[in-house]
Every structure is written in C-alpha cells, then in structure tokens.
Amino acid sequence: MERLQNIDRLSLNQITTDRLNMREAVECCVRAEVPWIALWRHKVAEAGVAESRRLVKDAGLRVSSLCRGGYFPAATAAERAARMDDNRRAVEEAAELGTDVLVLVCGPAPDRDIDYARKTVAESIAELVPFARSHGVKLGIEPLHPMYAAERSVINTLAQANSLAERFNKQDVGVVIDAFHVWWDPELYAQIERARGRILGYHVSDWIVPVPDLLMGRGMMGDGVIELRRMRKAVEAAGYDGPIEVEIFNRQVWDMDGDEALALIKERYLEHV
Amino acid sequence: MERLQNIDRLSLNQITTDRLNMREAVECCVRAEVPWIALWRHKVAEAGVAESRRLVKDAGLRVSSLCRGGYFPAATAAERAARMDDNRRAVEEAAELGTDVLVLVCGPAPDRDIDYARKTVAESIAELVPFARSHGVKLGIEPLHPMYAAERSVINTLAQANSLAERFNKQDVGVVIDAFHVWWDPELYAQIERARGRILGYHVSDWIVPVPDLLMGRGMMGDGVIELRRMRKAVEAAGYDGPIEVEIFNRQVWDMDGDEALALIKERYLEHV
Numbered sequence: 209m210e211r212l213q214n215i216d217r218l219s220l221n222q223i224t225t226d227r228l229n230m231r232e233a234v235e236c237c238v239r240a241e242v243p244w245i246a247l248w249r250h251k252v253a254e255a256g257v258a259e260s261r262r263l264v265k266d267a268g269l270r271v272s273s274l275c276r277g278g279y280f281p282a283a284t285a286a287e288r289a290a291r292m293d294d295n296r297r298a299v300e301e302a303a304e305l306g307t308d309v310l311v312l313v314c315g316p317a318p319d320r321d322i323d324y325a326r327k328t329v330a331e332s333i334a335e336l337v338p339f340a341r342s343h344g345v346k347l348g349i350e351p352l353h354p355m356y357a358a359e360r361s362v363i364n365t366l367a368q369a370n371s372l373a374e375r376f377n378k379q380d381v382g383v384v385i386d387a388f389h390v391w392w393d394p395e396l397y398a399q400i401e402r403a404r405g406r407i408l409g410y411h412v413s414d415w416i417v418p419v420p421d422l423l424m425g426r427g428m429m430g431d432g433v434i435e436l437r438r439m440r441k442a443v444e445a446a447g448y449d450g451p452i453e454v455e456i457f458n459r460q461v462w463d464m465d466g467d468e469a470l471a472l473i474k475e476r477y478l479e480h481v
Numbered sequence: 482m483e484r485l486q487n488i489d490r491l492s493l494n495q496i497t498t499d500r501l502n503m504r505e506a507v508e509c510c511v512r513a514e515v516p517w518i519a520l521w522r523h524k525v526a527e528a529g530v531a532e533s534r535r536l537v538k539d540a541g542l543r544v545s546s547l548c549r550g551g552y553f554p555a556a557t558a559a560e561r562a563a564r565m566d567d568n569r570r571a572v573e574e575a576a577e578l579g580t581d582v583l584v585l586v587c588g589p590a591p592d593r594d595i596d597y598a599r600k601t602v603a604e605s606i607a608e609l610v611p612f613a614r615s616h617g618v619k620l621g622i623e624p625l626h627p628m629y630a631a632e633r634s635v636i637n638t639l640a641q642a643n644s645l646a647e648r649f650n651k652q653d654v655g656v657v658i659d660a661f662h663v664w665w666d667p668e669l670y671a672q673i674e675r676a677r678g679r680i681l682g683y684h685v686s687d688w689i690v691p692v693p694d695l696l697m698g699r700g701m702m703g704d705g706v707i708e709l710r711r712m713r714k715a716v717e718a719a720g721y722d723g724p725i726e727v728e729i730f731n732r733q734v735w736d737m738d739g740d741e742a743l744a745l746i747k748e749r750y751l752e753h754v
Contacts, residue, residue, distance in 0.1 A: 316690075320706050326667070355628040357665035358690045358706050368667045392630035394599070394641045417589075417631045419695055433593050433631050 209437050211478060218477050219244030219272040221411065221455035222251050225469055226462050230255035233466070234267045240470035244272045244451040247305060249298060261305050271307035272451035273348065273384070273409055274298065279315035280332035281325035281362070288328070291315075295336050303343040309408045310340065311348045311384050314361045325362045330372055337380045348408035349373055350384035353392075355422060366390050366399035370406070378405050385443060386411035386455065388426055391434040400442045407448040412436055412481050413456045426457045428472065430480040440481055452481060482710050484751060491750050492517030492545040494684065494728035495524050498742055499735050503528035506739070507540045513743035517545045517724040520578060522571060534578050544580035545724035546621065546657070546682055547571065552588035553605035554598035554635070561601070564588075568609050576616040582681045583613065584621045584657050587634045598635045603645055610653045621681035622646055623657035626665075628695060639663050639672035643679070651678050658716060659684035659728065661699055664707040673715045680721040685709055685754050686729045699730045701745065703753040713754055725754060 220242050225233050230251050237245050245264060252260045252274070264271060277298040282288040302310045312333070317325030333347060340347055351369040352361035363369055369383045383403050388411070390396055400407075414432030419425045429436055440452065454473050461469055493515050498506050503524050510518050518537060525533045525547070537544060550571040555561040575583045585606070590598030606620060613620055624642040625634035636642055642656045656676050661684070663669055673680075687705030692698045702709055713725065727746050734742055 317706070320708050322665070322706075322708070353628065354626065354665040355692070355695075358688055358692070364665050365667060392595070392627040392637050394638060415631055419628070419631070422628075422692055422695060433590070433595075435593050435595070 209441055211437075212481060215242060215474055215477060217244070217450070217452045218242050218474065219246050219451040219453040220470065220473070221246040221275070221453040222248045223275070224454055224456045224461060224473070225466050228466050230260050230263055234263045234269060236466040236470050237269055238267045239467060240474060242470060242474070243270060244453075245269050246272045246275060246453045246455070247307075248275050249301065252301060252305065257301050257304050264305065270451075271305050272453055273309040273311050274302040274305055274307050275311045276313045277310045277336070277347070278312040278361070281315050281317050281328040283318035292332065292335060295332070296339055299336070299340045299343050299345045302345045308344055308346055309348050309384075310345050311350050311409065313350060313352060314363045316357065316359050317362055322357070322362050329362060330375065333372070333376070333381065337376055341380055346379070346408055347381045348384040349381065350386055351389055353389040365393055365395070366403065367395055370399055370402050373403075373406050382406035382408035384409040384411065387434050387436055387439050388413045388415060391415060391439070396439070397442050400439070400446050404446040407443060407446060409450065409453060410440065410443045410448060411453045411455045412440075412477075413454065424457050424459055428456060428458070428461060429454070429476040436481050452477075482714055484710075485754060488515060488747055488750060490517070490723070490725045491515050491747065492519050492724040492726040493743065493746070494519040494548070494726040495521045496548070497727055497729045497734060497746070498739050501739050503533050503536055507536045507542060509739040509743050510542055511540045512740060513747060515743060515747070516543060517726075518542050519545045519548060519726045519728070520580075521548050522574065525574060525578065530574050530577050537578065543724075544578050545726055546582040546584050547575040547578060547580055548584040549586045550583045550609070550620070551585040551634070554588050554590050554601040556591035565605065565608060568605070569612055572609070572613045572616050572618050575618045581617055581619050582621050582657075583618050584623050584682065586623060586625060587636045589630065589632050590635055595630070595635055602635060603648065606645070606649070606654065610649055614653055619652070619681055620654045621657040622654065623659060624662055626662040638666055638668070639676065640668055643672055643675050646676075646679050655679035655681035657682040657684065660707050660709055660712050661686045661688060664688060664712070669712070670715050673712070673719050677719040680716060680719060682723065682726060683713065683716045683721060684726045684728045685713075685750075686727065697730050697732055701729060701731070701734060702727070702749040709754050725750070
C-alpha cells in the first residue's frame with residue numbers, strides 16, 4: 209500500500225511530548241517542520257489561552273484539535289452542571305485557539321449503571337451542540353478502548369460512536385478514530401466506511417506486545433501490531449484527508465529529548481502510517 | 482432482582498485457587514459443599530488425567546468445563562498442526578474428565594494480520610468439530626476482552642463469537658460468556674439473547690477500578706463495577722440454567738487460604754451474582 213509522501217498532514221498531539229511546555233512543543237514542531245499541533249487543555253491552562261494562541265499562530269502552526277471535552281456522567285446534578293460549564297469553556301477555548309474540533313472523551317459511569325451513563329452522554333452532547341455550533345466548533349466523539357470503560361469513557365466502539373454521532377447533523381458532531389482504541393474491532397472497516405463524512409480526526413500510535421501498562425503503554429508507530437497503513441487508507445477511502453495526530457502515552461517517549469522524539473515520529477510516520 | 486437461593490449452580494474455576502493442586506482444590510470444594518469444579522489443563526497434567534478424574538468423581542463433584550483449547554493461529558503450518566493435535570488431546574481429556582464443554586481461548590495472531598488469524602480460528606474450529614462431536618464434547622467459544630486481542634484471542638466480542646458459533650450446529654459449538662470480558666459491550670444484552678440455545682457457560686468475577694493489572698486484575702464479585710446479577714438474569718432469560726463458574730485471576734485471592742477463599746466466594750456469589 210502506498211506510503212505518505214510527506215509530513216503535510218502530520219500533527220503532534222501535545223500529550224506525546226508531555227514534559228514540554230507550550231512554547232517548547234511549538235518550537236519543536238517548527239524546527240521539525242511539523243505543520244500541525246493538537247493541544248491539551250492542561251497545557252493550554254499552564255500557558256494561558258491567549259498566549260497559547262499567540263505562540264501557535266506566530267509559529268505558523270495549525271491546530272488540529274483541542275483535547276478534551278467530555279466526562280459528562282456525574283453522581284450529582286450539581287457536578288453534572290459543573291461539567292457542562294467546563295465543556296462550554298472547552299468549546300470557547302477551541303474556538304479561540306483556532307481549531308474547529310473539540311475531542312470528546314465522554315467519561316465513565318459514576319456507579320455500576322453503564323446504560324444510564326451512556327444515556328447521559330447522549331443528552332449532554334445534545335445540550336452542548338448549539339453552543340458549539342455558535343462557536344464554529346464540531347464535537348468529535350472518540351470511542352475509547354473497552355479497557356477504559358470503567359475509568360475514562362463509556363463510549364467504547366466506533367459503531368457506538370457512529371450511532372451517537374448520527375443523531376446529530378454532520379456539521380455538528382462527528383467521530384475521532386484513534387488506532388490504539390479501535391484496532392481490535394471485528395467491525396472496524398465497516399464502521400470506518402459508515403463514518404464517511406463524519407470523521408474529524410485520525411490518531412496513531414501502536415499496540416505493543418506485551419502491553420506494558422494500561423494507560424502509559426502505547427507504542428511508537430511500528431513497534432506494535434496495529435495495521436496503521438491499512439487503517440489510514442480506509443479512513444481516506446471514507447473521505448478523510450485531514451491531519452493525522454500522533455498521540456502516544458509512553459514514559460520512554462516522554463523521557464526523550466523533544467527534537468529527537470519529533471525526528472523519530474517523522475521517520476515512523478512515513479514508514480508505518 | 483432476585484438472588485440465587487443456593488449454591489447448586491456454583492462452580493469453582495480452578496484458576497481462582499491456582500496455588501492449590503488438584504486434590505486440594507477438590508477437597509476445598511467438598512468442605513464448602515460447592516458442587517461443581519472447572520478444570521484447567523495444566524492442573525490436570527500435574528495430577529494426571531486418570532487421577533484427576535478419580536479425585537473429582539470420588540468427591541462427587543461435577544465438572545462444568547475444561548479450560549482450555551484454542552490458540553489456533555500459528556506462524557508455520559507445522560506449528561498450526563501441532564496446535565490442532567493439542568486441541569484433539571484437550572477434547573479427549575474433557576471427555577475423560579466427564580465434562581461436555583471444552584472452553585476455547587482462540588489465540589492471537591502470530592503477526593499483524595488479525596483478519597487472517599480470525600479466518601484461521603474459524604477453519605480450525607471447523608476441523609475440530611467432528612472429532613469433538615465423536616467424543617461428546619461441545620466447543621465453547623469464549624470471547625476475550627479486546628485488551629487481550631494481541632496476546633490471547635482474536636475473538637473479542639460476543640457478537641463475533643455468536644457469528645462464528647452460528648456457522649455450526651448448536652449441538653457442536655456454542656459460546657461461553659465471561660462477565661469480565663464482555664461487561665463493557667454496548668451490544669451485550671442483544672447478543673446474550675442472540676446466543677439463546679448456544680450458551681455453554683457463564684463466568685463471573687468483577688472489574689476493579691482502577692484496574693490493577695491487565696491479566697491479574699480481576700476482582701472478587703462485588704468489588705467492582707459489573708452488573709453481575711443483571712447479566713446472570715439475561716443469561717437465564719436466554720435459556721441458560723447451567724453452572725456458574727467463578728474465575729478470578731488475582732494474586733490476593735491466590736494468596737488466601739483455600740477454605741477462606743471458598744467461603745468468601747460463596748458469600749459474594751449469593752450477594753452479587
């Protein structure tokens with residue numbers, strides 16, 4: 209299958225270089241000529257939204273997405289309302305930072321009732337849509353690997369994310385496909401095709417064998433078993449030609465020098481994605 | 482929802498008390514008046530098949546299943562043939578031990594080609610069915626949690642296991658539903674109903690938050706977030722009234738005294754399953 213010919217679509221998801229602050233991450237992208245960056249809210253908060261925007265803009269970078277909104281289900285009405293407030297702030301930040309994609313990590317159930325939590329997620333997205341639309345921001349539902357169902361998100365397959373997204377207009381709500389979360393799914397390729405017109409992002413890393421850690425065990429592309437190129441081609445065949453984020457939670461990668469990490473990412477991106 | 486009124490259907494899956502040998506596990510069941518036991522092949526091998534059979538039979542225990550056949554995909558034809566040989570031995574052992582259920586943990590791909598591995602699993606089961614039938618043994622496809630897709634099984638949802646089982650006669654091939662592996666699945670209850678007439682086992686443990694370990698992190702029933710009773714009722718509504726295996730991979734449980742472990746299992750089984 210054909211390789212990517214250049215890094216025009218490569219985006220550094222900021223969590224991949226979590227030890228770098230906003231300025232350092234931006235400078236690494238510039239030196240590596242990586243044209244896109246995906247921002248995380250805790251990093252944006254550190255630098256401030258206005259300063260983050262200035263740093264990114266002055267560097268000529270484009271922002272592929274802001275991570276993350278979501279975490280909708282809560283044990284009390286007050287807590288749920290607080291989380292909706294926080295999601296509205298996330299929408300405002302996305303707009304101010306110049307991206308039209310807010311990634312949603314929808315959150316776990318506060319108790320054993322996963323069905324109710326899923327219902328809450330759907331209602332919360334419906335509530336958030338008009339606000340997001342008015343800010344020019346789309347909501348990207350990212351299904352998370354089932355191993356995170358109890359701790360991070362009750363949305364765990366692309367089929368489920370598609371069903372949820374299809375309740376809304378394509379202009380408002382889509383899906384974000386992260387290879388690490390969905391690679392195992394027997395329905396993957398049918399669901400990628402089903403997502404046509406709603407794919408708001410494609411994220412890459414790899415699944416290492418054996419898995420070293422539930423959260424921090426993602427691998428550099430090429431170090432694991434995911435058919436990254438096949439999936440990228442399928443996402444493209446379904447109409448997505450936007451940025452491809454490299455999002456790796458891995459302490460070894462975090463411990464690398466930023467410039468070395470970017471160099472390795474570029475090499476692996478061209479070789480494996 | 483209604484509780485189980487007694488422990489008539491309770492089965493000790495032998496991995497739950499992995500530090501006990503065959504004789505010790507059998508004796509613990511007898512003292513606890515647990516009527517069923519599920520055997521693992523490495524334990525059977527330690528004691529010998531004939532001696533295992535004698536111990537179980539003399540104690541008046543019934544064997545709910547033998548774990549496990551499977552691990553079909555292999556890198557070479559020779560290795561694949563060797564695994565088929567081993568599966569035939571597993572069928573023979575199941576028959577000799579007096580159970581009609583051989584649990585299949587289908588195995589990972591030897592490379593990145595998960596589709597091919599899945600095809601191999603289907604072909605291997607087709608090859609094994611006549612042999613198993615002639616021994617009065619049913620093959621129970623157990624979907625494993627997607628986090629084990631790269632290391633233990635490429636069969637990762639109940640939908641997938643149902644589709645695979647449906648290629649065969651109900652008398653020959655069914656599914657084994659383990660709460661730990663499937664609890665997160667948005668399609669779970671529809672797929673349990675779909676499995677009607679093919680459910681060959683129901684296994685319980687719990688999903689602890691946060692997950693302490695990928696393999697050894699299963700919890701005692703009641704210590705986690707799984708709706709075990711709801712799932713048991715659904716499995717019953719789909720026609721299954723057979724043994725319920727308690728299968729817990731957890732070092733703390735392994736470190737317990739056998740009698741204390743069985744006492745706790747009985748208590749939690751009646752309270753939570």
